[in-house]
Amino acid sequence: MSLLRLVPRQLLRHPLRTLLTIGSLAVAIFLLCILRSLVTTLEATATTARNDRLWVQSAVSLFVGMPAWYPDRIAQVDGVQNVARWQWFGGYYQDPSNFFAQFAVDPQEVVEMYPELVVVEGSAEAFLAGRNCCMVGRGIADDFGWKVGDVAPITGALFPHPDGADKAWEFEVAAIYEPGARNFDDRTLFFHWKLFEETLTKPDESPGVGAIVVRVKDDADPSTVMGAVDELFMDGPQRVQTTTESEFQAQFVSMFGNIPFFVSAIGGGVLAAVLLACINTMLMAAREQRREAGVLKALGFSDTRVGSVLLFQSLFLTLVGGGLGMFLAKGIEPGVLGAMSAIMPGFMIETETLGLGLLITVLAGLVAGILPALATRNLTVIAALGARD
């Protein structure tokens, strides 16, 4: 008969109280894992982005277009390997609630510049060959049931079809990709710039360019190229701001505000509240088990052994709660990934985050259990049994 057998039995003495404490800890650790993963995912988006790709945007704002001739001028800068135009299309499939990212791009250049776009169905060649072809991410292909060869009708909210606002743009699905890195999602549709340009504009007109991606030659210094591109348009007609892709992603992340601080504050607050609840639970348990602790000591169990029963109860409580929270967080990971992939591609709960959750769980158990355990350890048999005459 080991004293450890007492640990779960004592906790089950008040099943509702134990259940509520476990539940509160599970929620806290669940939140911690999810919130922490939002931060690590955002950071990973920036850190996995490459420095040999530069993003050129209007110095005014990302949402202000640049003259259509800028890409040709940038392509002439020393150190530039090639240039791709990107334009946010802002359409939807069938219903405005089916919102996802679509970009008009220079297809050849994008395929060359982004090896992390791994084509898993159809082919990049097929995508490049047809002017009305598109390449879509696995996520939206699955959501909308698109297969290679299907037509994806997209209603242009920002760029209505010239034949009528109700008429959808039609793109033939030629390739389905999966992201090979965490800086890319699987819910984007790429289609040909030429189709975009020719459909929207009359001869000698251009819709402008939202962003220009520059691939720097392997032997060139990205910062020198960045300076040269900015210098190029210093006198107008519109100044540009050039950053590396990782800086661009970091700026995008910063648009969410100081998320790490925000997340840490929320997570820390929740944890502190739950920790106080755990301490309270264990102090109540120590008070209830005071007499039994005295009996165990009278029977010959050492002070440390009797005190450790309470410490193990605390650890058991927090490990079950924390484990449940981590299990739930890992369980809903695919759901969060699907729901947030448009704004936060590559969401995942990393092993380090689970490790942090486990560490906090163990620390919470130790902190909640140490005071009751020490008090019980230092309790004399006489005081515990109230035996004095």
Next chain:
Amino acid sequence: MSDGIQLQDVTKTYQRGGEELRVLDQLDLSMEAGHFYALMGPSGSGKTTLLNLVGGLDLPDSGSVQVAGQDLGGLRGAALSAWRARSVGFVFQGFNLIPVLSALENVALPLALTPLSRKQQRQHALAALELVGLADRAKHRPGQLSGGQEQRVAIARAIVTDPRVLLCDEPTGDLDRDSADQVLGLLQRLNQEMNKTLLMVTHDPSAAARAQRIVHLDKGRLGGVEEVETQDPPGALA
């Protein structure tokens, strides 16, 4: 060194409300091994304190306490705990069973401090429960037992490690007359058939009459030791 219980010049004081309370005052007492002693006296006379000192639950301010050949003055902490586990069994007024454990698990608790295997622990605990006539209640929890049955389980727990000394603090205080008779009969048999040294604190003269000798305490001093002339014969142990 005797196998019985010897207290020499023992003084014990407590602080209560800023006042020093002398509970035992230069007490000298000798009790023989294998005898059944009842300890009587008015409230505050030092009965429970004496029991605590003999059981190694507390230490005297001065004087010496020797139990079953061991001078307790030389023991502290873990050594004192280990001695308690080996040498004495406790029976309390409120039974003090662990409510979340079955009768069998309660009885087996002290065996966790022995090198016995889990199977052997179970066998020993079952044997002790049989001895007190409660083998059929092995799986019951304390809340499912009557007061008398709880106290018999507590006695089984006290004897399961085969200690030489049993210390009982008002063991029948919370029991009705029939249950008290059963418990006292059991204690008598443990003394007579297993040669246990018993020291029982009681307020009840009829309970004290089941002992062989009655020690009277008064204001922390020995009031006298009375030989009990006739005893009810206990039945044989199962």
